[in-house]
Amino acid sequence: MDLAYLRAHPQHLPTFLTHQRIRETPVGGGDVCVASRLTLDDGASLFTKTWPSGTAPEHFFTTEAAGLQWLRQAATVPIPEVFVALPEMLALEWIDPGPASPAAAERFGRELAGLHRAGAESFGAGWPGFIGPLTQDNTPSGGPWGPWFAERRLRPYLKISADSGALPAADVAAVEQVILRIEEYGGEEPPARIHGDLWPGNVLWGADGRAWLVDPAAHGGHRETDLAQLGLFGGAPHLETILQAYAEEWPPTDGWRDRVPVHQLHLLLVHTAAFGGAYRSAVRAAADAALRK
Known part of the structure; x- marks a missing residue:
């Protein structure tokens, strides 16, 4: 799976993860969700969030995606691009961290x-x-x-x-x-x-x-x-x-x-x-x- 394929078929991401077709590295994600860095076949990285156990509350990830996309529309503060917004998962553009200058x-x-x-x-x-x-x-x-x-x-x-x-x-x-x-x-x-x-x-x-x-x-x-x-x-x-x-x-x-x-x-x-x-x-x-x- 590369980024172009993911854009066209976002619903397939959970299946690729289940069958371990994508490299996944745990990262810190805060107090609520489990976060990972995914590395695709073309070298692109994604930041993903999943619910820690069981099923996420209805609309949880799609709500965050809607908010991110609405903020991005202002074209001011940079906001990560949303690649996948499913009931069980959110996948975003990976941002390399840097200093707070x-x-x-x-x-x-x-x-x-x-x-x-x-x-x-x-x-x-x-x-x-x-x-x-x-x-x-x-x-x-x-x-x-x-x-x-x-x-x-x-x-x-x-x-x-x-x-x-x-x-x-x-x-x-x-x-x-x-x-x-x-x-x-x-x-x-x-x-x-x-x-x-x-x-x-x-x-x-x-x-x-x-x-x-x-x-x-x-x-x-x-x-x-x-x-x-x-x-x-x-x-x-x-x-x-x-x-x-x-x-x-x-x-x-x-x-x-x-x-x-x-x-x-x-x-x-x-x-x-x-x-x-x-x-x-x-x-x-x-x-x-x-x-x-």
């Missing part, structure tokens, strides 16, 4: 502004939503942003976290206060075309000197959500360079840094919902910071 960070900031400026028809998306292993309500909405974000991006994961015991009552109450005050946190902008899960691990610094975006939960949302998520879990390399270049291309609305904790709450609640109480303190700190504004 200041020059790459500056270019990324400008390109991210371009991606956001490409816009979206509505909040949400025209495909089912997933973020990590969890579903996400992508039902299109005309907004406004605040109530949509509260009901589609905060409250569902707050409920899962509360029901599982990952967040105690006092922490739940703090997040509820943020939800009640959601219209105080801006949101007049129209929907931007956002990655939606832009923690630093989903920025792949390539050997070509560019920053590539992977593993999206792509949808129409608020551009400040992507900017805020870049600061999570230690922050992206050269974060201030990224943000300065972004601001030179398309300045965020005044006071956006004060709103960072509100936007970070979404992904932090996803983590307590999916992975438990280890992220409890981060949720509470973000909620408390938001309530001080």
Whole structure:
């Protein structure tokens, strides 16, 4: 199997793998999927993702493919090409890793502004939503942003976290206060075309000197959500360079840094919902910071 054959017959890839007709090398793939590097007969490499056991949730891989293709349409930040999107597997263009240089960070900031400026028809998306292993309500909405974000991006994961015991009552109450005050946190902008899960691990610094975006939960949302998520879990390399270049291309609305904790709450609640109480303190700190504004 070479790349030309794969483009014409993507549905055959699982069969070739089952019969060990393609060289497969395990690679790190994150907390959710099993990842491999495939080497085809023409020397081309692919990055593949499969569900670790049993059957993947319905639409899981086709949703990611739809998001990647939608982000690629903006022709700004580089996004890996999708070669295979099947219920059991996703196969993407392989990106050779490289250093996270200041020059790459500056270019990324400008390109991210371009991606956001490409816009979206509505909040949400025209495909089912997933973020990590969890579903996400992508039902299109005309907004406004605040109530949509509260009901589609905060409250569902707050409920899962509360029901599982990952967040105690006092922490739940703090997040509820943020939800009640959601219209105080801006949101007049129209929907931007956002990655939606832009923690630093989903920025792949390539050997070509560019920053590539992977593993999206792509949808129409608020551009400040992507900017805020870049600061999570230690922050992206050269974060201030990224943000300065972004601001030179398309300045965020005044006071956006004060709103960072509100936007970070979404992904932090996803983590307590999916992975438990280890992220409890981060949720509470973000909620408390938001309530001080």
